Amino acid sequence: MILLTKPSQSGQVDLVPAIENLKREMNAVILAHYYQVDEIQDVADFIGDSLDLSRKAAATDADVIVFCGVHFMAETAKVLSPHKQVLLPDLAAGCSLAESAPADEFKRFVDQHPDHLVVNYVNTSAAVKALTDYCVTSSNAVQVIQSLPTDRKIIFGPDKYLGDWVQRESGREMLLWEGSCEVHEIFSEQAILELKQAHPEAKVLVHPECPGPVRDLGDVVGSTKRLLEAVEKGDPTGTYVVVTEPGIIHQMERIAPQATFIMAPAEVAGNEQGSCTTCNTCPHMKRNTLEKLYLCMKNRSPKIELPDDILQRARLPIERMLEVG
Ligand code: SF4
Incomplete structure (x- = not known):
């Protein structure tokens, strides 16, 4: 039982059944990104990557989408479901990469x-999507880039590390925007090398938002979907970094x-050990709590609103991406 005990707001509430009740009353669907805390993942209807979640929610007959993720993800849900109400438990849940x-x-x-054609990773605001020709996810970025005419120059944003990986995988040179994710860019190459030595049998699973030298250590x-598949198809009693x-x-x-499962540590300047296993936790994703989820449903706030022109223009690059595959 997880209780909310703030008398000023709602008295003592058993949060999980209260959230379930509100979900039925509001005809809501709860989405949780893979990086949400465990208890939020456990009450969600769908768990996944940001675009996948928004598409699943759009396909439901729910009136309300509650997006447990960060701001750009809730915006994407609104772009794909302009007539549904979209709630985000904490409006301050941003993203260093989108920002x-x-x-x-x-x-x-x-x-x-x-x-140049403008290609952006989905981790962007709706306003940036509205300036974009094609969106990509980390699952389909290489495929989308390879589908573009070879005589067209390409801008790729906002993640320079993902862009670098896509360049290498696709063989296409691109003009990269200088953005990065504060979580993925600080994994410690040295600490991963030490983990590989200590666990030579372990498979190293790396997200392409990490810098090249860290990616090069990956099996x-x-x-995230690809990494989950690697576990699904891999040794069920194996070790994974x-x-x-x-x-x-x-x-x-x-x-x-x-x-x-061994969490790879982050590099931390000034730390005696040189690495830290909590610094690679996304502080923005972790702003959402079960309590904030309950309160945002109860109050139907904070909610995502976007101007009509942005809503319509931001949809185009997502539709073009989906046409590719
Ligand atoms: S993990 Fe990185 S890209 Fe994902 S929400 Fe956090 S800051 Fe943004």
Whole structure:
């Protein structure tokens, strides 16, 4: 039983059944990104990557989408379901990667390169999507880039590390925006090498938002979905070093309860050990709590609103991406 005990707001409430009741009353669907805390993942209707979740919610007849993730993800859900109400438990749940591409700066960059196609990872605000020709996810980025005419130059944003990986995998040179994810760029190469030495049998699973030298240590490099598949198809009693946000381990443990998962440490300047196993936890994702989820449903706030022109224009690059495959 997880209780909310703030008399000023709601008295004592048993949160999980209260959330279930509200979900029925509101005809809501609860989405949880893989990086959410375990108790939120456990009450969600769907758990997954951001775009996958938004598409699943759009396909339901729910009136309300409660997105337990970060702000750009809830915006994407709104873009794909403009007539549904979209709630986000904590409006301050941002994303260092999405915020590394402010719409006005990105527009100036695009205007300086008018002969380039603009491709952006889904981790962008709706305003930046509205400046984009094609969106990509980490699962389909290589495929989308390979589908573009070879005589067209390409801008790729906002993640320079993902862009670098896509360049290598696709063989296409691109003009990269200088953005990054504060979580994935600080994994410690040295600590992963030591883990490989200590556990030579372990498979190293790396997300492509990590820098090249860290990616080069991976046995599998891919999206969270690809890393989950690697566990599903791998040794059910094996050892896995996980080089992405550790929230994913909750789903990995569900898939392979007998396996051992080791969270890769982050590099921390000034730390005696040189690494830290909590610094690679996304502080934005962890702003959402079960209590905030309950309160946002009860109050129907905070909710996501977007201007009509942004809603319509931001949908285009997602539709173009889906046409590719
Ligand atoms: S893990 Fe990185 S990309 Fe994902 S929400 Fe957090 S800051 Fe953004």
